[in-house]
Amino acid sequence: MKSVAINGYGTIGKRVADAVSAQDDMKIIGVSKTRPNYEARTAVEEKDYPLYIGIPEREGLFKEAGIEIAGTVEEMIQEADVVVDCTPGNIGPQNLEMYKKAGVKAIYQGGEDHDLTGLSFNAIANYDDSYGADYTRVVSCNTTGLTRTLSTIDPIADIKKVRAVMVRRGSDPSEIKKGPINAIVPNPPTVPSHHGPDVQTVMKGIDVTTMALLVPTTLMHQHNIMVEINNDVETEEIIEALEKRSRVIVVDAEAGLGSTAELMEYAKELGRNRNDLYEIPVWRESINVVGNELFYMQAVHQESDVVPENIDAIRALLEMESDNEKSIAKTNKAMGIL
Amino acid sequence: MKSVAINGYGTIGKRVADAVSAQDDMKIIGVSKTRPNYEARTAVEEKDYPLYIGIPEREGLFKEAGIEIAGTVEEMIQEADVVVDCTPGNIGPQNLEMYKKAGVKAIYQGGEDHDLTGLSFNAIANYDDSYGADYTRVVSCNTTGLTRTLSTIDPIADIKKVRAVMVRRGSDPSEIKKGPINAIVPNPPTVPSHHGPDVQTVMKGIDVTTMALLVPTTLMHQHNIMVEINNDVETEEIIEALEKRSRVIVVDAEAGLGSTAELMEYAKELGRNRNDLYEIPVWRESINVVGNELFYMQAVHQESDVVPENIDAIRALLEMESDNEKSIAKTNKAMGIL
Amino acid sequence: MKSVAINGYGTIGKRVADAVSAQDDMKIIGVSKTRPNYEARTAVEEKDYPLYIGIPEREGLFKEAGIEIAGTVEEMIQEADVVVDCTPGNIGPQNLEMYKKAGVKAIYQGGEDHDLTGLSFNAIANYDDSYGADYTRVVSCNTTGLTRTLSTIDPIADIKKVRAVMVRRGSDPSEIKKGPINAIVPNPPTVPSHHGPDVQTVMKGIDVTTMALLVPTTLMHQHNIMVEINNDVETEEIIEALEKRSRVIVVDAEAGLGSTAELMEYAKELGRNRNDLYEIPVWRESINVVGNELFYMQAVHQESDVVPENIDAIRALLEMESDNEKSIAKTNKAMGIL
Amino acid sequence: MKSVAINGYGTIGKRVADAVSAQDDMKIIGVSKTRPNYEARTAVEEKDYPLYIGIPEREGLFKEAGIEIAGTVEEMIQEADVVVDCTPGNIGPQNLEMYKKAGVKAIYQGGEDHDLTGLSFNAIANYDDSYGADYTRVVSCNTTGLTRTLSTIDPIADIKKVRAVMVRRGSDPSEIKKGPINAIVPNPPTVPSHHGPDVQTVMKGIDVTTMALLVPTTLMHQHNIMVEINNDVETEEIIEALEKRSRVIVVDAEAGLGSTAELMEYAKELGRNRNDLYEIPVWRESINVVGNELFYMQAVHQESDVVPENIDAIRALLEMESDNEKSIAKTNKAMGIL
């Protein structure tokens, strides 16, 4: 039973905590917050997670709010075999020193640069690279989405190059201060965006160029993907490969799943924790091989697709399982992932 | 064990079905759909509900889609002690004849006129009115929200009159064809709106006038309520009464719950089925007694607040429990409602 | 011909500049910007306004961008009879010292506190208060909207008290970083909001309490107003009074003007500069006298309703016209206001 | 002076009417409406356009509303040299018979199929094809946008193939009943979308494949374009060509024009009628030649980019000007187009 600490109990952190708790070979020994808000309270009162505070000076605020704390982040990591760092993008780097000092392994998220750890992680594409390592980084939600389907397609289609347009949600559902309310925002306005190089950290050598924008929605990202392929494959073979691949699902617009909103509703029908859709849904109708080109559209539930990846990353770092597909299957089963 | 059929397995119907299944004194014997979409499939494959079809001619479509059907709606209601009719507003009236012929009791939803059944229902305000009746109507999500808090406040404050502005969500989350995208729409543009008279169907004689509008959001309605009161009460007494009342919660904007989006996130932290918030959240900061006036702001999760009311309505119609608070407590416990 | 400087050429400033230019008794001698963006460029190249810079150190940036500058803000105000300060809320106070030193009169906007100038302005309600004064403050867009209709209704209805719910746009159309994208936000979550006291700065002694919230739209605010009145008036009399009052228009939802979006479209049909709707539109269908209560719904084009008020404030401060209705009529005519 | 009738005075029709009025070689002899809404009223009262009714039985409704009508659509077209048909997509075909019977030439919009007229029109790409013809069709807003930039780039880059992703606005600004409010909708969910073949109606033989989706915004469409080219060109050459091309503008995100919302604000600064941006804005930062590939992002003001095209189509059909660039220049000058 390995001990896991979550530093930064926010959108990603709280999901990784629940996913860890769902496994039988690891457990949460603590989660950290910086403010005594409703998430801090429910972590303690609903989830029974020991709560540590990221900014010790704020102890009084937690006391005032009547939220019990177990100690500081520095104390929390002493007890852990691995820390999953889910703090916001700019905080992570300064935490690395603390982890090194404490001699604890650590997993970072996609908000950090690849250079921080020199190692990036996707369970399907490059599990072995992080096996036994001290630090790794689970790539971002968008990169995870691209990697899952591209690494499934490549073995049968032999990808020559990928061109993709990433239509990104403007904010997470509960971020009420971020916009835009009514605009499409090229973001970045330069081409290519950073998503292509990020895919290359887990799929070495792939030729991928991306363009990205923000739109006024909160639910999911959406990707439009155009792939030049070397092999002669049928549309049906691509569909079959995607259907066989776990963590990817092929969905039918025609069956009422024609938008990101209906996909989120579908997650509700599946009874998912927090309404999460861990799988990358690919629209069946969009998959089309024309000559040496393959087109498809997919969506990404930004809040949750990386969550099972973190579980597998824990197993890789702590050498709990050497076969990536075995770890994937174990994680999937515990979380009800298709 | 009473047998319940759900006619119309949509936004409300599927939630009532799950709520019935959570009780120990009633069970689902069938749900109905008109189209073989993903909801039809998950009803059968995830929830194990026998699926009946509302439009018999479409049997072929369900077969084609590989979704097993158990029969027609007419067949379904034969087996039931009570039907919960959750079809869209204009379908209900024509169903009444069918229910009468089959000799089955029925519960309608707020999209129907009070006149259809001559009886309306709210578990706190007028449970007894429907006790043993053949047909009743659970009032709409907005009316349920107003009734819950007003009927809690009235006993201590002695309400003289209520003036309320209902800021309504433009569409349910998965209704992608409804707008507005970027507008505020007085709806109706006439004053008063129908919500006041609707409250009067369950709180006889109350003086209440409402104004209503639509805004571009999907999550929750929001109400701004101004009450003239006869009694001399303190703000604290109102807060206490609301805190004590089940199905109403007092929330702190300051604790990070300052918007409908964060309230929906809170429902996720509570681990609720489908991310539902059955309770009416009232913002603590907004509750303010000034002279003979009481002001407060509340939100309404339109998809779910009426769901436990339907359970209690079943108990009232079938004379399963004569004490409304006992039914409420039983329902709450089974569903994890605060 | 009076000389007017605009300090802060943003949403409000650029509109006041154009409105000043449309008059025959005043002219723009300069406008100021802090960044060399497209507004700075069009101020110079399309509008021919001399451009001064608010932050002298940035001169280089404007040069690089090829935008000609005429000097610094300090230099600009030397030439002016009056400065209209349209900088963001927190900048204004520190500017007052500069204006005093330069001996120039100044008009502030609603983002500042009443206390800064000790004097607030609405052309209909209290023009005379600012006549000949050195400094005044045009009240905010929402307060201007409330004041226009309430000060029209009061003389015939004798207002006893006003209760209003202000449904505010989340951001101005071009503010792409502000949300919410999908939420209703009580703002403030405390009741009453500051809008009531703000109305009292221009309508002394009126009993007005307001509740306010933000919604995901950019176009206009919307107000829901409930007035207790002492006089016995007919709905028709209220409509007539509002129709007669300039800067207020009575619109028909039934004629296709049933939302803020259609009102903005209407401004396009009227050929308005920048698509502005300076008038407060009141929905005819919503106006309803019931007993001693009057209900109505109105909208506010936040970017423009205060613009003609600034013109009248200039005439009041500089003693160019002693009769408020004459100034209003002159301003209206020059700007095509109904 | 040619006589032009506008059948269908809606979003496109009212703009074409104003554009015709701005020319010195053609004039509006009538516009048509089917309902007596605010657009009908302003057509008569603000614009002085003779108003004809599309559905003669509704004459009474217009009389009731006090809107003066000049006759029926059948009467209107008798007087015209050409009709611009701006009715909704499904109405156009049945009108063709009427136009034929009346012996009047006609121009259709992009909502109709190419097959209706067998001829499609873009002023830059294929003006000559429609010269002297009886009927033509101005291609849709999206197709016009693609065609403008691609036909500018092709002569210098020699386009091999085009792959584009069209991120479309969910509804026009005043369409308050259309969604989505919070979703991304692949539309169509099949790939390729119809936009590619539509471009081929005006740029014969071009290899272009498109994917399309809807997002919750009203202002503009946005295009992400990936072009394989045969020639060896520099990014700078592409920029220069686009800058030289009228009806296309190169904009800087860095200068504050980084979104569709800010582009709409820019149109206000330019003092445009109805806030229209007739030009296709291309983001300078996005233009990038990498090897044999060119990437760029552009936006399309769906309500107005086709408007000047209609003017040129009139000149082509009526043989008023044989040189497309002369017609373009004339139209541009009259409308202030860059």
Ligand SMILES: NC(=O)c1ccc[n+]([C@@H]2O[C@H](COP(=O)([O-])OP(=O)(O)OC[C@H]3O[C@@H](n4cnc5c(N)ncnc54)[C@H](O)[C@@H]3O)[C@@H](O)[C@H]2O)c1
């Ligand atoms: N939100 C997404 O869609 C998403 C998707 C994939 C990856 N990520 C990445 O995951 C990481 C976390 O993002 P998030 O969206 O969960 O952020 P978040 O803001 O929701 O949560 C961050 C949490 O960290 C806590 N925190 C802040 N400073 C801290 C400190 N000094 N010490 C300890 N805790 C601190 C905050 O209290 C908060 O609870 C980022 O790298 C982000 O890029 C986010």
Ligand SMILES: NC(=O)c1ccc[n+]([C@@H]2O[C@H](COP(=O)([O-])OP(=O)(O)OC[C@H]3O[C@@H](n4cnc5c(N)ncnc54)[C@H](O)[C@@H]3O)[C@@H](O)[C@H]2O)c1
């Ligand atoms: N959605 C809300 O927010 C909400 C809240 C409270 C009350 N209500 C009320 O609940 C009722 C149902 O609304 P909803 O939002 O769940 O609607 P919905 O459209 O989500 O679901 C209606 C369901 O009825 C089915 N149906 C349609 N015609 C049928 C027929 N002839 N026979 C059998 N089934 C048929 C449809 O397949 C669909 O599954 C309405 O009266 C509505 O006013 C809705």
Ligand SMILES: NC(=O)c1ccc[n+]([C@@H]2O[C@H](COP(=O)([O-])OP(=O)(O)OC[C@H]3O[C@@H](n4cnc5c(N)ncnc54)[C@H](O)[C@@H]3O)[C@@H](O)[C@H]2O)c1
């Ligand atoms: N936007 C509205 O809806 C609205 C409505 C009514 C009143 N107001 C009030 O009008 C005022 C201006 O608001 P706005 O929306 O026009 O703001 P804005 O941000 O659109 O414009 C402010 C302008 O001031 C300039 N500026 C900033 N710092 C400066 C400095 N130190 N010196 C000179 N110029 C500086 C900026 O460059 C910008 O152009 C505020 O008090 C606001 O509360 C705004």
Ligand SMILES: NC(=O)c1ccc[n+]([C@@H]2O[C@H](COP(=O)([O-])OP(=O)(O)OC[C@H]3O[C@@H](n4cnc5c(N)ncnc54)[C@H](O)[C@@H]3O)[C@@H](O)[C@H]2O)c1
């Ligand atoms: N709105 C856009 O963004 C856009 C852009 C490019 C092309 N188009 C195309 O332009 C055409 C018109 O679209 P729109 O957006 O202007 O539509 P719209 O709905 O705004 O206007 C259509 C007008 O036609 C009138 N009308 C309806 N039936 C009629 C009839 N039988 N006889 C006469 N008039 C009738 C209506 O009153 C309305 O005023 C369509 O083909 C559309 O595809 C639209």
